[in-house]
Amino acid sequence: MNPLPPLWRDCRTQPGIEPLVLVDGAMQRDVGARLASCAGDAVSLFSDLPGAAQALGPWLMSPAHAVSLGLDGSGPGMNWLASRCTFGETLVHLRHWLRDGDPAGMQYTRLADGRVLRAAIQVWHPEQLVAFSTPWAGWWLADRDGRAMPLAIPPLHAMAGMEHASPGWDADQTAALAELGLADALLQSLKPTLRSMPSATPREARHALATTLIAAARQHGYVEPSDLASWIAWGVLRSEDADALSAHPVHAQALRGADLWMALGNAEVVRPSSDSI
Structure with a gap:
């Protein structure tokens, strides 16, 4: 795996920050299959679906658990998060956004895939980007070569007073995502x-x-x-x-x-x- 940037290591140790790892099981197939059979401390965002779907879906875990699986750096489908929320709150937030606003629905946007997330931040309305970004003090995803890169997160002052927005895509956004x-x-x-x-x-x-x-x-x-x-x-x-x-x-x-x-x-x-x- 590729090294994580020093900024991640600095950010994860700040007071009030919960360091977490989000993994796309479809891009880390061996890990996804292992987690589906024995999740340990990791939690599937598809926990209500059969094991085969869980294996290919997103997983949230601590950095220590990721390292125990051999995920000790940046690679395809890897996301290193510095969250201002607890593990449970972060899980709810991610499930809300990755499952397009319905935590039990079948609509799914693969935001744990860095290619999709990079496209999404170009397509979301400004208020959607702010709503998605609210928990994050930092987010490092992997580019197509597996190298860590920071997600462009709006500054806190830009989030103040912004109206609440929901996940999901209108027709123009869907077309833009397909084009990207x-x-x-x-x-x-x-x-x-x-x-x-x-x-x-x-x-x-x-x-x-x-x-x-x-x-x-x-x-x-x-x-x-x-x-x-x-x-x-x-x-x-x-x-x-x-x-x-x-x-x-x-x-x-x-x-x-x-x-x-x-x-x-x-x-x-x-x-x-x-x-x-």
């Missing part, structure tokens, strides 16, 4: 294709490239996810950027689908099925 998650979703569908890439390629850099390629492809009339995935595969496998995409001669042929995939020279690698995109 598109590059990750397409890269996920391309995993079998991109296995030949060096593992040292930073995931954040790959995501940034995919985002710019999507924007450039759309400017040239490519709108279907499968076509956007074709351009991402081309760019990642050949280290090409948005400028190279814009200058590519294939646009004149108006190709789409499998024809575009082949024309971009991707024939030697696996094309993702339409069901995976």
Whole structure:
């Protein structure tokens, strides 16, 4: 795991602070499965659901319990919290927000996944961000490469007098979340294709490239996810950027689908099925 920043260690020892760890079981699958069979002091935010759902869901625990599970630093699905509330109060707050306002409901936003949380803070209305952030003196999530990064939390004075807001997403927010998650979703569908890439390629850099390629492809009339995935595969496998995409001669042929995939020279690698995109 990657090291935690000194600021976390300083923040967790402040008076009135409860240091806690929130883990996404879907991203830490071995840990999620172990907790579902023997939770110890950890608590599932899906405690009302079957064990299989708990294993893949979010878990709240103390730092000591996390360390006992081998989670002693920053990694995918890891969140290190400095809460102004007790463990129980923090659990209620997180369950409220991760389960979209209904602690017994089936709607779920994977805020323990740093990719989703980073998107959420861009999409929430200001009063929602304040309401979510009220307990936190600090929150460190993991970026796509597993490195710790701080969550941008509004200062306390900005929270004063702000009207209460509830979790959940209106239609515009839902669309914005989907758009912010598109590059990750397409890269996920391309995993079998991109296995030949060096593992040292930073995931954040790959995501940034995919985002710019999507924007450039759309400017040239490519709108279907499968076509956007074709351009991402081309760019990642050949280290090409948005400028190279814009200058590519294939646009004149108006190709789409499998024809575009082949024309971009991707024939030697696996094309993702339409069901995976």
